[in-house]
Amino acid sequence: MSAPPKPVPLTTVESTETSDSGAQTLTLSVGPQHSGSGHMRLIVEVDGDIIVNVSPDPGYVHRGIEKIIELRNIIKSIPVIERPSIIDASNLNHAWVRSIEEIQGVEVPRRGQYLRTLLNEMNRIMSHLYWLSIYGVFLGHTTMFMWPLGDRELFIDLAEKLTGARITYSYLVPGGVRRDLPPGFAEEAVKRTEYFEKRLKEYDRIFFNNPLFTSRAKGIGVLPKQKAIELGCTGPTLRGSGVDADLRKDEPYAAYPELDFEVSTRPDGDSFSRAMVHMDEMRESCKIIRQIVKKIPSGPIRRKAPIVLPRGVAYGRVESARGECSFYLIGEGGDKPYRARYITGSYRNMAAIPAVLLGSRLADMPTAWWSIDYWPVEADR
Amino acid sequence: MSAQRTAQEEDPVATLAEGLSIWVGKLSDLVKKVVDTGPIRNVINWARMYSLWPVNITTACCSAEFGAASGARHDLERFGVLPIGSLRQSDLIVIEGTITKKMAKRLRVIYDQMALPRYVIAMGDCAMSGGLFHDSYSIVNGAHEFVPVDVYVPGCPPRPEALEQAIIMLQEKIRRSKVYEQG
Amino acid sequence: MSLSHEREDALVQKLKESFPADIKETNIIRRARLEVTVAPEKIKDVAVFLRDKLGFDHPNGVSAVDYNRENRFEIVYHVSSISIKGMRDLVLDLKESVPRNAPRVGSLVSVWSGVENYERESFEMFGITFEGHPRLEKLFLTDNWDGPPPLRKDIRFPTD
Numbered sequence: 001m002s003a004p005p006k007p008v009p010l011t012t013v014e015s016t017e018t019s020d021s022g023a024q025t026l027t028l029s030v031g032p033q034h035s036g037s038g039h040m041r042l043i044v045e046v047d048g049d050i051i052v053n054v055s056p057d058p059g060y061v062h063r064g065i066e067k068i069i070e071l072r073n074i075i076k077s078i079p080v081i082e083r084p085s086i087i088d089a090s091n092l093n094h095a096w097v098r099s100i101e102e103i104q105g106v107e108v109p110r111r112g113q114y115l116r117t118l119l120n121e122m123n124r125i126m127s128h129l130y131w132l133s134i135y136g137v138f139l140g141h142t143t144m145f146m147w148p149l150g151d152r153e154l155f156i157d158l159a160e161k162l163t164g165a166r167i168t169y170s171y172l173v174p175g176g177v178r179r180d181l182p183p184g185f186a187e188e189a190v191k192r193t194e195y196f197e198k199r200l201k202e203y204d205r206i207f208f209n210n211p212l213f214t215s216r217a218k219g220i221g222v223l224p225k226q227k228a229i230e231l232g233c234t235g236p237t238l239r240g241s242g243v244d245a246d247l248r249k250d251e252p253y254a255a256y257p258e259l260d261f262e263v264s265t266r267p268d269g270d271s272f273s274r275a276m277v278h279m280d281e282m283r284e285s286c287k288i289i290r291q292i293v294k295k296i297p298s299g300p301i302r303r304k305a306p307i308v309l310p311r312g313v314a315y316g317r318v319e320s321a322r323g324e325c326s327f328y329l330i331g332e333g334g335d336k337p338y339r340a341r342y343i344t345g346s347y348r349n350m351a352a353i354p355a356v357l358l359g360s361r362l363a364d365m366p367t368a369w370w371s372i373d374y375w376p377v378e379a380d381r
Numbered sequence: 382m383s384a385q386r387t388a389q390e391e392d393p394v395a396t397l398a399e400g401l402s403i404w405v406g407k408l409s410d411l412v413k414k415v416v417d418t419g420p421i422r423n424v425i426n427w428a429r430m431y432s433l434w435p436v437n438i439t440t441a442c443c444s445a446e447f448g449a450a451s452g453a454r455h456d457l458e459r460f461g462v463l464p465i466g467s468l469r470q471s472d473l474i475v476i477e478g479t480i481t482k483k484m485a486k487r488l489r490v491i492y493d494q495m496a497l498p499r500y501v502i503a504m505g506d507c508a509m510s511g512g513l514f515h516d517s518y519s520i521v522n523g524a525h526e527f528v529p530v531d532v533y534v535p536g537c538p539p540r541p542e543a544l545e546q547a548i549i550m551l552q553e554k555i556r557r558s559k560v561y562e563q564g
Numbered sequence: 565m566s567l568s569h570e571r572e573d574a575l576v577q578k579l580k581e582s583f584p585a586d587i588k589e590t591n592i593i594r595r596a597r598l599e600v601t602v603a604p605e606k607i608k609d610v611a612v613f614l615r616d617k618l619g620f621d622h623p624n625g626v627s628a629v630d631y632n633r634e635n636r637f638e639i640v641y642h643v644s645s646i647s648i649k650g651m652r653d654l655v656l657d658l659k660e661s662v663p664r665n666a667p668r669v670g671s672l673v674s675v676w677s678g679v680e681n682y683e684r685e686s687f688e689m690f691g692i693t694f695e696g697h698p699r700l701e702k703l704f705l706t707d708n709w710d711g712p713p714p715l716r717k718d719i720r721f722p723t724d
Contacts, residue, residue, distance in 0.1 A: 063517050518714045
């Protein structure tokens with residue numbers, strides 16, 4: 001295949017409206033009923049077709065989870081905590097149990113740590129595949145909608161074998177995990193990840209090396225490195241801007257210190273970079289899953305943990321599929337937390353939405369916007 | 382008003398038109414009767430059953446399972462369900478999960494703008510009764526509080542198979558109902 | 565787990581040397597978790613110092629906590645460092661307290677631009693006013709809540 005063509009530089013098709021009218025702008029409301037918005041609204045101000053102002057209007061899925069957690073005991077809160085991002089349920093669950101264990105001082109057995117890591121990585125793949133399928137819809141590429149959703153079922157089946165549920169697992173509990181590996185899981189996992197890696201090559205051929213995609217994504221929605229750090233971006237959005245920050249390496253938790261994987265970064269900070277970071281992470285996750293089923297130690301999967309939250313403060317955080325998910329948890333000795341502050345990856349990346357959209361064309365909005373991997377339910381909580 | 386009426390009475394064309402419209406009304410009543418009793422009804426209902434296009438609105442996290450149901454394995458398109466962006470061309474709202482008060486207003490606006498006949502599937506426990514978030518300060522406890530619901534799908538979230546069953550139940554409901562009483 | 569916290573101790577030392585009067589309390593919770601309580605009038609100076617001199621350039625979030633029994637709100641800025649690679653696991657909680665009946669504090673958007681959304685959320689959920697914030701309006705609750713700030717401890721909801 002020949003090299004993909006260079007994207008058309010913005011200066012060659014300068015709009016006429018900007019030059020003569022200047023101040024005449026038009027305010028558009030994108031969403032919530034719009035195929036390119038999801039469960040949120042973007043108030044976009046355009047001059048001609050150049051976006052001059054963007055203000056996100058979230059809150060269409062705000063369910064007051066921080067208040068609900070204060071009213072329930074720490075175990076009953078687990079399903080509530082998973083709901084903001086049920087395509088990435090296990091990682092959010094991990095942040096919760098990690099902050100509880102920090103206060104309780106409970107150590108999780110090594111086999112339990114490995115099982116947690118296993119489900120986390122499966123969830124990362126599922127979440128990225130869901131993102132990719134919606135990206136396909138946004139770019140009008142129906143094959144890229146169908147393929148990732150079909151391949152996602154490979155891992156959903158696997159997770160169903162392990163936990164008993166398709167996407168909402170409640171698998172991680174304070175002290176360990178609920179269930180052990182079912183028989184025949186290791187072979188099945190190796191088989192499926194190997195098949196999936198072959199499929200990823202086909203994804204590259206049909207989508208990521210396709211000029212239809214590269215010409216629309218390269219150089220679009222640029223988020224410079226310094227800006228990404230200042231705005232507090234996280235996850236693939238930050239790594240797509242050339243920062244190799246990944247909590248799995250920087251603050252190794254669960255079984256990650258014993259596993260071999262690489263943090264993927266891209267220097268350009270455009271939509272294409274962020275998309276490729278997602279692709280690389282799926283490959284790395286396949287590697288991690290195979291390592292885990294190979295070297296998982298034997299032993300107990302769970303240690304007894306008290307059901308009360310002692311007096312204390314914790315800031316527990318994990319690297320979820322959309323970036324750092326953290327809990328600022330304050331216990332006061334009862335079975336309910338005094339305060340549980342819940343900050344998710346999408347919420348943090350919300351600050352990047354205006355930054356990537358300003359100055360680009362309205363037609364480039366879906367490409368730039370969805371490359372942030374902003375899941376409104378997770379951001380609104 | 383009265384001046385208009387006298388003018389109309391004098392005008393033979395207007396008189397004729399008025400008489401005709403009465404006859405057209407009677408004729409349309411007759412047509413409705415024929416359509417609803419005869420085999421035409423089956424044809425119309427058959428067409429409606431297999432072109433249920435849901436409008437592209439997502440309310441909460443059940444949209445992940447709706448996505449999975451539209452995807453390659455479950456493929457809702459074989460039931461004639463194809464998500465569409467334009468609400469004027471769509472017949473169905475699948476309410477996917479929790480409805481916040483903020484979203485409920487928009488959902489009602491969307492429902493009002495859709496052409497008749499229109500159907501509503503309430504997917505998930507939250508759309509039925511508030512579910513996990515029943516004690517939250519910002520949600521509506523059930524979709525029936527602001528739109529009429531045709532089919533409820535329990536589950537948190539419901540599996541794609543459950544959604545498929547809901548579609549089949551809705552199709553069955555359409556098959557049995559009268560043409561002019563739908564939506 | 566080792567009990568020595570050399571890195572954290574060094575940070576606390578540096579902060580105390582630069583602001584001997586304004587640092588009210590420091591607390592090393594555990595490894596890589598550090599709490600610093602400052603006076604609300606001086607929080608901006610401390611924040612600028614943290615950003616420019618100690619490398620805390622990455623805002624992780626802002627939490628507000630309602631201690632209604634002690635009649636105060638606590639505002640916690642969680643910040644970490646990206647530029648110093650050995651310090652990426654460290655989260656510093658910069659805390660300030662304001663009386664519950666007059667919750668007015670200075671905004672830190674000019675120091676870390678990423679805290680804008682979190683401060684807006686604290687404004688709508690707790691009713692804390694951030695002076696100098698570029699756009700202090702509701703974020704999530706624009707249509708679905710018109711009562712008092714819902715996350716305050718004295719606001720109860722029926723659990724029917």
